[in-house]
Amino acid sequence: MRRRTLLGGALAAPVLAGCSGGGDGADGGGGTTLSYGMWDPAQAPGMREIIAAFERRHPRISVRIALTPWASYWTTLKTSMRGGTAPDVFWMNAVNFQLYAAGGVLEPLSGHIAADATPMGRHPDSLVRLYAHHGTQYGIPKDFDTIGLWYNKALFDKAGIKYPDADWTWDDVRAAAAELTDPQRRVHGFAAEMDRQTKIYPAVCGAGGHILKDGRSGFADERSIEGLRFLTDMIDRGWSPPQSAMVESVGRVRYWSEKVAMNYDLSAMAGQMYAVPALRDHGGIAVLPKGRRRATIIHGLANVISAKSRKKEAAWKLVHFMAGREAAQIQAKAGVTISSHEGTQDAWLASMPEFDLKHFIDMQKYAVPYPSSENTAVWENLQYPLLGAAFSGKGGIESAARTLGEHMDRALKEERAS
Missing domain, CATH: 3.40.190.10 (Periplasmic binding protein-like II)
Structure with missing residues (x-):
């Protein structure tokens, strides 16, 4: 398929700092280190707080943020797929999602979601469906914008x-x-x-x-x-x-x-x-x-897992945690974006009281998903x-x-x- 060639045929190149590697995904000390790919430096402080909360719950798993500028994020990500050096978990948007899902480079999440009762119903249904491909869920929303x-x-x-x-x-x-x-x-x-x-x-x-x-x-x-x-x-x-x-x-x-x-x-x-x-x-x-x-x-961003990650069990634990209320509240408090988890947006509203931000949340009821x-x-x-x-x-x-x-x-x- 041409789409698989687009993703799998790129020449290997230097990629995101802190990307996955190692045969069994374990560090020398017996723990696991995940890489988390993202592009927005404004969201980095909030994501670090979320990661710190996750690491307290999972002390044998550590997470390194792999921050790549938007201008080179997708090019770098494509080239990293061939060598298996893509981040274990990374941000995905609607424009690129179906290309990556069809290319077989994203880990299917439907089984994990069912086994761990991940709270998908707490996220806008239009966004959840945006990150499903042919009936299989590959991404879980982290935020949304209108x-x-x-x-x-x-x-x-x-x-x-x-x-x-x-x-x-x-x-x-x-x-x-x-x-x-x-x-x-x-x-x-x-x-x-x-x-x-x-x-x-x-x-x-x-x-x-x-x-x-x-x-x-x-x-x-x-x-x-x-x-x-x-x-x-x-x-x-x-x-x-x-x-x-x-x-x-x-x-x-x-x-x-x-x-x-x-x-x-x-x-x-x-x-x-x-x-x-x-x-x-x-x-x-x-x-x-x-x-x-x-x-x-x-529209909103989703967390996805690389199909080539050697640390999928730990990667899923991170994605599952980020889909929950605790992570969403931390993200909302940071004030950069609207958490997609229902009932956690009050902190975002309070972060900029001079603005009538509630309008953005109210518009969900008649919002049309970004076409892709x-x-x-x-x-x-x-x-x-x-x-x-x-x-x-x-x-x-x-x-x-x-x-x-x-x-x-x-x-x-x-x-x-x-």
Whole structure:
């Protein structure tokens, strides 16, 4: 299979520090040392606390964090698989999950979950299903994020506009964006950039469209096009910077610098927003405004075990512990991300009391899982060249979306045939 070749045929290369090795997985002192692969340094302090709690419960198992920057994480992980030097336990996301599961490099967890009564029901079902492949569970969620509407209260106050609330619709966003845009001060009302997770996908789902359904693209669907038009219309009217300007300064940065009054963004960005004094003082959060329906995107990371690990018993103990309440509470208290374990989010909410963070948790009830297939990146990467002109104020979103649908269907067909 081509997917197995992609993962198994890479040349061996230097890999993550602290990766697994050794014949029986035992250290000289009779204990076991696991490697734990992750990419986010902001989460490292919280993960160290979780690991310390785990090691107190399992004194014969120690865990070393293998921290690799996001920019090289997946390349490094692929090359490490061939030589069996991948971390014993590592982070997985939805974009790459099915590729790795289909490639046979992840340890099946369904049997372990059943034997140890791992509390899967305490995690959002949409995320649990996101990390299952052909009926087998390969990953257990550790956190989740949803998309909300971030807005600048000071800019709204200056324009005399009421703050966004749960009654807002797309029409309200358009009206506010028009009033908030000030060409002389180079302030735009909204950032309608071509970001898949935080802009395109929530807009498409809010219009009642879809990105991927039954193995086919939904970009040619009229409701999907309606969602894309909601974004590109604001660019065409000058209420949002064009995509060409976003290359130099993305919407998130423009929001931080108070050059954009409204921006769709992740709950996971709350910590970085909180670190900006002005935003801590007058940054606001609301649920996403309603299109044809209420919708947001939900995604989250999962812990998985390498199928080539020589320490699978110990690795499972770590993954099982991280799926429980104690680990989730530690993670929530760290304030970087929302723990996916039900009933443990209060510590995250309390970590940034100035922000209305509860909106991100409340949106779970109508959140749509992040779309993925066995080779998500192939068709996702088509979006930038095919939609780029329409997101740069040149019009033509209808034909661009239909062309994207055709190319995406072709990629999905090739994926199924591989």
